[in-house]
Amino acid sequence: xxxxxxxxxxxxxxxxxxxxxxxxxxxxxxxxxxxxxxxxxxxxxxxxxxxxxxxxxxxxxxxxxxxxxxxxxxxxxxxxxxxxxxxxxxxxxxxxxxxxxxxxxxxxxxxxxxxxxxxxxxxxxxxxxxxxxxxxxxxxxxxxxxxxxxxxxxxxxxxxxxxxxxxxxxxxxxxxxxxxxxxxxxxxxxxxxxxxxxxxxxxxxxxxxxxxxxxxxxxxxxxxxxxxxxxxxxxxxxxxxxxxxxxxxxxxxxxxxxxxxxxxxxxxxxxxxxxxxxxxxxxxxxxxxxxxxxxxxxxxxxxxxxxxxxxxxxxxxxxxxxxxxxxxxxxxxxxxxxxxxxxxxxxxxxxxxxxxxxxxxxxxxxxxxxxxxxxxxxxxxxxxxxxxxxxxxxxxxxxxxxxxxxxxxxxxxxxxxxxxxxxxxxxxxxxx
Amino acid sequence: xxxxxxxxxxxxxxxxxxxxxxxxxxxxxxxxxxxxxxxxxxxxxxxxxxxxxxxxxxxxxxxxxxxxxxxxxxxxxxxxxxxxxxxxxxxxxxxxxxxxxxxxxxxxxxxxxxxxxxxxxxxxxxxxxxxxxxxxxxxxxxxxxxxxxxx
Numbered sequence: 001x002x003x004x005x006x007x008x009x010x011x012x013x014x015x016x017x018x019x020x021x022x023x024x025x026x027x028x029x030x031x032x033x034x035x036x037x038x039x040x041x042x043x044x045x046x047x048x049x050x051x052x053x054x055x056x057x058x059x060x061x062x063x064x065x066x067x068x069x070x071x072x073x074x075x076x077x078x079x080x081x082x083x084x085x086x087x088x089x090x091x092x093x094x095x096x097x098x099x100x101x102x103x104x105x106x107x108x109x110x111x112x113x114x115x116x117x118x119x120x121x122x123x124x125x126x127x128x129x130x131x132x133x134x135x136x137x138x139x140x141x142x143x144x145x146x147x148x149x150x151x152x153x154x155x156x157x158x159x160x161x162x163x164x165x166x167x168x169x170x171x172x173x174x175x176x177x178x179x180x181x182x183x184x185x186x187x188x189x190x191x192x193x194x195x196x197x198x199x200x201x202x203x204x205x206x207x208x209x210x211x212x213x214x215x216x217x218x219x220x221x222x223x224x225x226x227x228x229x230x231x232x233x234x235x236x237x238x239x240x241x242x243x244x245x246x247x248x249x250x251x252x253x254x255x256x257x258x259x260x261x262x263x264x265x266x267x268x269x270x271x272x273x274x275x276x277x278x279x280x281x282x283x284x285x286x287x288x289x290x291x292x293x294x295x296x297x298x299x300x301x302x303x304x305x306x307x308x309x310x311x312x313x314x315x316x317x318x319x320x321x322x323x324x325x326x327x328x329x330x331x332x333x334x335x336x337x338x339x340x341x342x343x344x345x346x347x348x349x350x351x352x353x354x355x356x357x358x359x360x361x362x363x364x365x366x367x368x369x370x371x372x373x374x375x376x377x378x379x380x381x382x383x384x385x386x387x388x389x390x391x392x393x394x395x396x397x398x399x400x401x402x403x404x405x406x407x408x409x410x411x412x413x414x415x416x417x418x419x420x421x422x423x424x425x426x427x428x429x430x431x432x
Numbered sequence: 433x434x435x436x437x438x439x440x441x442x443x444x445x446x447x448x449x450x451x452x453x454x455x456x457x458x459x460x461x462x463x464x465x466x467x468x469x470x471x472x473x474x475x476x477x478x479x480x481x482x483x484x485x486x487x488x489x490x491x492x493x494x495x496x497x498x499x500x501x502x503x504x505x506x507x508x509x510x511x512x513x514x515x516x517x518x519x520x521x522x523x524x525x526x527x528x529x530x531x532x533x534x535x536x537x538x539x540x541x542x543x544x545x546x547x548x549x550x551x552x553x554x555x556x557x558x559x560x561x562x563x564x565x566x567x568x569x570x571x572x573x574x575x576x577x578x579x580x581x582x583x
Contacts, residue, residue: 012471019474026491026575032478040472057509064502071505071558074443080435108452109506115450115564116481116496124481170504214435
């Protein structure tokens, strides 16, 4: 920034004579002042007119520690969101909601203004127990003899400082949980259900990765995380989700190879698997699904499938939304679809199905998180209609979407449900 | 909507500005403005480091404070030119989208279309950060004087 503004010769420049005069009239003891006085000026006449374009080009953005660090390090922040969404501000890994905060005070921004210690040749005195005004009052009252000050005027220098602008508002930034649901909703429009069904897809609804990212109200890290959560796959240049039934067929096809090849669960061979499905499943899909479901066993270079993910996709396929099964029969059916050695576990079913062990015949009914209302109260109503009392792990997957950095699952439950303890287990029941 | 970015062109050596927080508005008499040009007022500090602001016929006593919300960034809107690579990339993507396009236009379609085609012409540059402010939160005292102004 410019150190000194340039002045037209015809414009007024603060001088010692006028400064002395005003100090005398203000009855300030000038001996109590530091050596440098700073005179403030408007930079441009246009800045006085709040309607001018130049003025609105400047904004004040509130920063928390995280934003301050990102900005100082030179990292790029991004305003983003869809055409009809609220604007949010993203760092590489966090998302902030932006609001305009009106102020009744004037916020005057002055570039390179000197703070007190830089204007004093001697160290500043420490205030007497913070009672600044008293000391000032005293100095004011004690000062009556005019004329005598002229001789020992302590102010040595007047610096001329143009102000940048006066603000009456600023942009307030509050960290929020990003709206990643939209990613899933958009991709749901074009579920991939095998090459033979591709002609049914509305091509105009397809999104490239970049297009989807730009319209999503979240940071790059949060975007990537969500793509992994929903297992998005790049097919022919566009991001897609697989139809559950299709995904189920792909996964069973792959896991069946375990028995066929008499592999141990941690001896899955990626190359053999991908070769075996060639011609049946397009390679980009097979390889993406393999990467989502399997992790490399570092010692051997072989892979093993995630038991939880395999169990989930099988359970989801058996357990259609709204259907009710005898629990035993359901577990048996699922077990039949699993490769040898994998076991279906009730905890894998949270967020997919609701288990009811209280009735005479234990049962499970399908309830998929993604199909529930996006309004918290409606969703809770729906949940408690399905089942009277829930444990925390059972209900968490259904409420996770409503949590924020400041409001976790337990806070949500505390606010909207009642809890009771029965046989040492804590349950959550409806408030009404 | 394609993102509008905020960028700091001078990493790790940003200027630091100071904020004066003044109750009410900075009012200037219009005749004074004409006669005195762009001059606003004088800022002095006493030996305790407390700021004193004299504006027109008012004197304000204040305090130096760290900003309680950690600070502000002063950002400025600037126009940016469309660079060639970007243009080409967008053009290619439009082709992908259009070769497969057909007649039906839903709300989603048009939104996405607009989103795909609009390229922001602006970005924000960080001029400085603000970490400290001088707060003048007491009523201004009038400067009473019967003396004619010395100039």
